[in-house]
Amino acid sequence: MKTFKEKVLKIVSGIPKGKVLSYKEVARKAGSPKAYRAVGNILSKNYNPCIPCHRIIRSNGKSGGYNRGEKNKIRILKKERISLN
Numbered sequence: 001m002k003t004f005k006e007k008v009l010k011i012v013s014g015i016p017k018g019k020v021l022s023y024k025e026v027a028r029k030a031g032s033p034k035a036y037r038a039v040g041n042i043l044s045k046n047y048n049p050c051i052p053c054h055r056i057i058r059s060n061g062k063s064g065g066y067n068r069g070e071k072n073k074i075r076i077l078k079k080e081r082i083s084l085n
Helices: 003-014 021-028 036-043 069-077
Strands: none
Touching: 003 021, 003 069, 021 036
């Protein structure tokens, strides 16, 4: 059986370019709807460039955190034609 962390990383890995999910949506898809803070915690420690952590945003449409800097996250999302609130 996969751990919550493994589920989160698999879900995030499957987000296509030009799409985003919220921390809450990832938590729900991973089977723990209230564990959205845990999703953020897992992603903050991920430095694997194959996992597009920048495609996870807050439920209110704001960018949220990013372990390579929020400005960098916004720049990458704009490049992928994602506009944030």
